[in-house]
Amino acid sequence: MVPGSTAQPSINTACYNVDVWTYRPGSGQLMTTLKFESGRLKSIEYGDRIA
Numbered sequence: 001m002v003p004g005s006t007a008q009p010s011i012n013t014a015c016y017n018v019d020v021w022t023y024r025p026g027s028g029q030l031m032t033t034l035k036f037e038s039g040r041l042k043s044i045e046y047g048d049r050i051a
Helices: none
Strands: 018-023 030-037 040-049
Touching: none
Parallel strands: none
Antiparallel strands: 018 030, 030 040
């Protein structure tokens, strides 16, 4: 902290794990990405079709 400053330091205690899984389900299917936050599925995204 700077002398004479009234600013308070920020403390962030909200930490969690994020895992991203990407898999190729097979020919003709869409590339699939799953996002997990703290062990819970948060989103599913589909990408390009696999040849």
